[in-house]
Amino acid sequence: MGQTLSLELSDGLHQLLHQFDDYTHEARVLSPEDARLLQVCIDQLRAQARTLENEVSKKRWNEDAARDRLAETDNILAELQRPGSNVRLFPVAPRPFSDGRPKGGAA
Numbered sequence: 001m002g003q004t005l006s007l008e009l010s011d012g013l014h015q016l017l018h019q020f021d022d023y024t025h026e027a028r029v030l031s032p033e034d035a036r037l038l039q040v041c042i043d044q045l046r047a048q049a050r051t052l053e054n055e056v057s058k059k060r061w062n063e064d065a066a067r068d069r070l071a072e073t074d075n076i077l078a079e080l081q082r083p084g085s086n087v088r089l090f091p092v093a094p095r096p097f098s099d100g101r102p103k104g105g106a107a
Contacts, residue, residue, distance in 0.1 A: 009048040016041055 016038075022028060030038065079087045 006048075006052075009045060009052060012041070012045045012048065016045070 019038075076087070079085050080089070
């Protein structure tokens with residue numbers, strides 16, 4: 001949630017779109033240098049798109065995993081509550097308690 005929303009991809013696509021406005025009115029030819037610049041621009045936009053796709057994929061993957069864990073927990077709880085179920089909780093094992101102070105010795 002701490003990340004800001006980036007509009008670089010959509011803004012870049014918008015700029016690229018308008019680079020071709022003059023081509024809609026009359027025939028033009030791209031110079032080799034302009035073609036290379038176009039390739040660089042498209043590759044940068046592709047990289048930004050891939051970054052966004054990866055972020056969305058990660059978010060969806062994590063949401064699906066959380067939903068699966070919750071469903072599994074619900075299934076276990078339902079089985080615990082079913083009459084005649086052989087599912088049992090582990091007994092609480094006594095644990096030694098320490099308040100952090102050293103034991104014994106002169107104070």
